Amino acid sequence: MRRANRQALLRLALRGAAFTAADAMAATGLTRATVLGVCAELVSAGWLEQVDGAPAGGSAQRGRPARRYALRSAAAVLAGVDAGEHTLTARVADLCGRTLATVHHPIDQAEPDPSADRTAMVTALIDRVLARAGVPGTPRVLTVVGVPAPVDQHGRSPHDDDFWQRMNPGFVDALGTVPQDGNPGAGPGSPTQRAAAGGAVLVENDANLAAIAEHAGGIGSHVATLLMGERFGAGLIVDGRLLRGASGGAGEMRFLDVALDDERGADGVAALARRWSLEALAGDGALDDGAGVAARSELARISAERITAVDVFAAADRGDELARAVMERIGDRLARIAVILASLLGVETVVVAGAIADAVEPVLERARTRIPALTGPPHPRLVASMHGSEVVVRGAIELALARLREDPLEYLDQG
Numbered sequence: 001m002r003r004a005n006r007q008a009l010l011r012l013a014l015r016g017a018a019f020t021a022a023d024a025m026a027a028t029g030l031t032r033a034t035v036l037g038v039c040a041e042l043v044s045a046g047w048l049e050q051v052d053g054a055p056a057g058g059s060a061q062r063g064r065p066a067r068r069y070a071l072r073s074a075a076a077v078l079a080g081v082d083a084g085e086h087t088l089t090a091r092v093a094d095l096c097g098r099t100l101a102t103v104h105h106p107i108d109q110a111e112p113d114p115s116a117d118r119t120a121m122v123t124a125l126i127d128r129v130l131a132r133a134g135v136p137g138t139p140r141v142l143t144v145v146g147v148p149a150p151v152d153q154h155g156r157s158p159h160d161d162d163f164w165q166r167m168n169p170g171f172v173d174a175l176g177t178v179p180q181d182g183n184p185g186a187g188p189g190s191p192t193q194r195a196a197a198g199g200a201v202l203v204e205n206d207a208n209l210a211a212i213a214e215h216a217g218g219i220g221s222h223v224a225t226l227l228m229g230e231r232f233g234a235g236l237i238v239d240g241r242l243l244r245g246a247s248g249g250a251g252e253m254r255f256l257d258v259a260l261d262d263e264r265g266a267d268g269v270a271a272l273a274r275r276w277s278l279e280a281l282a283g284d285g286a287l288d289d290g291a292g293v294a295a296r297s298e299l300a301r302i303s304a305e306r307i308t309a310v311d312v313f314a315a316a317d318r319g320d321e322l323a324r325a326v327m328e329r330i331g332d333r334l335a336r337i338a339v340i341l342a343s344l345l346g347v348e349t350v351v352v353a354g355a356i357a358d359a360v361e362p363v364l365e366r367a368r369t370r371i372p373a374l375t376g377p378p379h380p381r382l383v384a385s386m387h388g389s390e391v392v393v394r395g396a397i398e399l400a401l402a403r404l405r406e407d408p409l410e411y412l413d414q415g
Contacts, residue, residue: 005038010408013071016096018051020066039069046075079143080396090129091393097401101133119174140199141411144396145171146206150248155203158247175201209395210353211235216398224341225351228269269356273309276326297322310359331366342380353385360384
């Protein structure tokens, strides 16, 4: 009973607003004596604090004001990590989700195996972001790590793909406690012991975290979030719930190899823009009409290894024929992918997320014009994410907050 009472009041406090005993009684059904007793315990434990002042917008009160309590949001921190293939990003937030610091770390691709020491790099980056936030000694109660690989309920990726294993080299074991009984983050030891050791750790697919970030922003309850870079990955929210599938495989886009009759069908926008631009510049295909389209293209003045999707879209906007043809081809492919997802899963919105989101609007415009020719209404809505390159780390913090609010005693209980 004592645990249930503490859980109820911590859930109330994690909503973020200060509350009185009367507020807590109305929200939880507990008696006044119980509320005051448990609040005193939580103040002593360091998770709540008494605050002064009348509630915002409240009217003046006569007599002695009621004691008001609030979450002590600085008592512990949450960490989110985007462990991408080429860049690592770490963020630390307080218990209300307010960002305290964010740090980026590009991975040196010149190294013989840049993924060999990913665990050490992520650990060092977490230490850096904690130091930048000025909270290196504050308990880190929960860390969420996003990886470009499917992840099962235990935070581990399938062993049948070397790339997946390189991207997720056992983060859940190396960074925190080993999950047990199918409950990620529920490892041995008390919550206090886990916090001292770096807290609980959840490992999740990066596209799923992008979908969580979009859903938290109110995008809707039937959404596919396409995380686009070198590869397509999808985070799927249907009926307001994240779809995971066996071994976390929902949203893996390798089916596109078959659906699009292309052995590299799951290539992302970055890879497609580079590959198709180089093919066109080399005269591979029907683009060059004999009038020197490739020779006239400004992309011809960029070295092959440096061409990016941003270059292609910018050139297309300036009227470059070759770049525009590549951009339209990418838009046509995106339209087909959106129609497949809408038809199969009933999603209403397809969000294009990732670093490319800031430059992808011309592709979306092309895809929107193509969708009516591919399927009848209702047509899926295509939008670019507003979160840019930080969508995954934002989703990591959102997932950490959701888990904390769902079961605060798993992470905050002091015995």
